[in-house]
Amino acid sequence: MGDSARAYRELVRAQIRSQSQYRLSFALDAGLTSVMTLLEILTVIVLFRVTPELGGFSLREALLIAALCEFGFHIADLAVGNIEDVNRYVRLGLMDSVLVRPLSPLGQLLATDFPFRKVGRVVQSAALYVGVLVYADLDWTPARAVLAVVAPLSAAALFSAVFVAGATVAFWWIDSGEIANAFTYGGRQFGSYPVTVYPSWLRSVFAYGLGLAFAGYQPALALLGRPDPLGTPAWVAWCTPAVAAVAWTAALLLWRTGIRQYRSTGS
Amino acid sequence: MSRTPRVTPAIRATGLRKDFTVKRKAGRLRRTTHTVAAVAGVDLTVGQGETVGYIGPNGAGKSTTLKMMTGVLTPSGGELSVCGVEPVPRRKQLARRIGVVFGQRSQLWWDLPLRESFRMLRYVYAVPEAEHAERLAACRELLDLDAFLDTPVRQLSLGQRMRGEITAALLHGPRVLFLDEPTIGLDVVSKQALRGFLADLGAGGDVTIMLTTHDLADIERLCPRLVVVDHGRVVHDGTLAELHARHGSQRRVVVDLDTPYDELPHVPGAKVDRVEDDGHRVVFALDGVPAGGLIARLAQQGGLRDVAVLEPDIEEVVARLYARGA
Numbered sequence: 001m002g003d004s005a006r007a008y009r010e011l012v013r014a015q016i017r018s019q020s021q022y023r024l025s026f027a028l029d030a031g032l033t034s035v036m037t038l039l040e041i042l043t044v045i046v047l048f049r050v051t052p053e054l055g056g057f058s059l060r061e062a063l064l065i066a067a068l069c070e071f072g073f074h075i076a077d078l079a080v081g082n083i084e085d086v087n088r089y090v091r092l093g094l095m096d097s098v099l100v101r102p103l104s105p106l107g108q109l110l111a112t113d114f115p116f117r118k119v120g121r122v123v124q125s126a127a128l129y130v131g132v133l134v135y136a137d138l139d140w141t142p143a144r145a146v147l148a149v150v151a152p153l154s155a156a157a158l159f160s161a162v163f164v165a166g167a168t169v170a171f172w173w174i175d176s177g178e179i180a181n182a183f184t185y186g187g188r189q190f191g192s193y194p195v196t197v198y199p200s201w202l203r204s205v206f207a208y209g210l211g212l213a214f215a216g217y218q219p220a221l222a223l224l225g226r227p228d229p230l231g232t233p234a235w236v237a238w239c240t241p242a243v244a245a246v247a248w249t250a251a252l253l254l255w256r257t258g259i260r261q262y263r264s265t266g267s
Numbered sequence: 268m269s270r271t272p273r274v275t276p277a278i279r280a281t282g283l284r285k286d287f288t289v290k291r292k293a294g295r296l297r298r299t300t301h302t303v304a305a306v307a308g309v310d311l312t313v314g315q316g317e318t319v320g321y322i323g324p325n326g327a328g329k330s331t332t333l334k335m336m337t338g339v340l341t342p343s344g345g346e347l348s349v350c351g352v353e354p355v356p357r358r359k360q361l362a363r364r365i366g367v368v369f370g371q372r373s374q375l376w377w378d379l380p381l382r383e384s385f386r387m388l389r390y391v392y393a394v395p396e397a398e399h400a401e402r403l404a405a406c407r408e409l410l411d412l413d414a415f416l417d418t419p420v421r422q423l424s425l426g427q428r429m430r431g432e433i434t435a436a437l438l439h440g441p442r443v444l445f446l447d448e449p450t451i452g453l454d455v456v457s458k459q460a461l462r463g464f465l466a467d468l469g470a471g472g473d474v475t476i477m478l479t480t481h482d483l484a485d486i487e488r489l490c491p492r493l494v495v496v497d498h499g500r501v502v503h504d505g506t507l508a509e510l511h512a513r514h515g516s517q518r519r520v521v522v523d524l525d526t527p528y529d530e531l532p533h534v535p536g537a538k539v540d541r542v543e544d545d546g547h548r549v550v551f552a553l554d555g556v557p558a559g560g561l562i563a564r565l566a567q568q569g570g571l572r573d574v575a576v577l578e579p580d581i582e583e584v585v586a587r588l589y590a591r592g593a
Contacts, residue, residue, distance in 0.1 A: 004393075
């Protein structure tokens, strides 16, 4: 275990040394993408300039949902977002080299392509989340305090599962890049708003089918201590970590199946 | 050379298969699915310390077989054990015991100096520092790496990179080394140097070597045992000599004469293969008989200027073997 940890650490370091050759592009990329996070939140605020309520939620409530979802998404994007690169590995047969090493293929891909330029976004969305928690003026209890920490991590696990599952499709279908994006970036958009604004079929598919209601909406309900206008029982919100664990397990199983489907390419 | 297989063979395959499904267009929208057997039931046992040449025409299933043996591809059927474990389910365990050089798939870090790649591999395989240093020192000397150890991999010549790849595959002390066309694209000098290194490695008897190649000089130099595959099946498994014997390869005697004979002598077992240079050169093909009888007979007849005995050409045998399978 210690050996593997050291190996992954070295893989990440090698990535830093390779990237350090391209400093300007790193700086530009890191700077520009940080702006995107702000825009996401501004969108929510702008919406409230035309309506006092969104799907039955006030600005402070809606902001909490959005901030949770954003923070979770950016953690996931930093940790596993680069897994979408797997389709390049599959298309070019590069998985061959990954599979003959004594480390997990998923771990190797993530460490080899670890995107440092995304660190800024995580820091920014973390600050935003803390700010919104203060602004939301919550009625703090010990359970809520724990949830406030666990919820973004669960959201991160949920989005990670979506990233990994989406990327795994590449093992069956090489040109799957855009499809996976629909679920990852689309999921982030979806999860940033109260699910009450969506028609019921979208809710069944994305909010509860894919579990995206647990990225922001459900934990926000529990933190705010308000019942779901759609009538899900209050304890459902507290299942957020369990839902995340189930999603992550499912994604890993799919990934394992995908690896065994790998066909390589002719040499 | 010791070829006594010990208790567990390095590689054992029984009825090994790999099927690929291929979609073909059949009309405007319709597609039909075909199953193609890339490897169609390979039986093979390789003892520890053996060097085996795995050869066959393009598309014969060589690389596919190697990829199953290294845990990259999941077999569709049959049984496979490498270093005592089933490759795919015990992939990580297997990875520590094998070394892999797939010519086109680098194990090295493209943007980093070669030295850095070797250092990384020490962590990836969790090799004790002293062992790693010892193996690296040996490779540096034998493969002459020092001149380009600090060059980024992307700037290496193919020959340099291949020497780097082979070092990378050996640094964790593998028991089996898989080489997929290790000499492809190299210049003559690099090829010879690499062959010399691999021949010594194989002769040491500690490492089992399985290599695919199209280069017949590789086979002659490196592979006491030859496994020829075609259409996913083993069509020959034995020594080079056995391959010649089985496929009727013939030794030839080339005779240069001062003056052409009016009538060519008849010696049992020796047939006239061709006559060149207006009869100044006659080539006989020997059908399993020693050359002595023919040469003595010719000497009697007189006018003999030069005699050469040619060993059978493996290129020819393999070409014939491929053609028959096609």
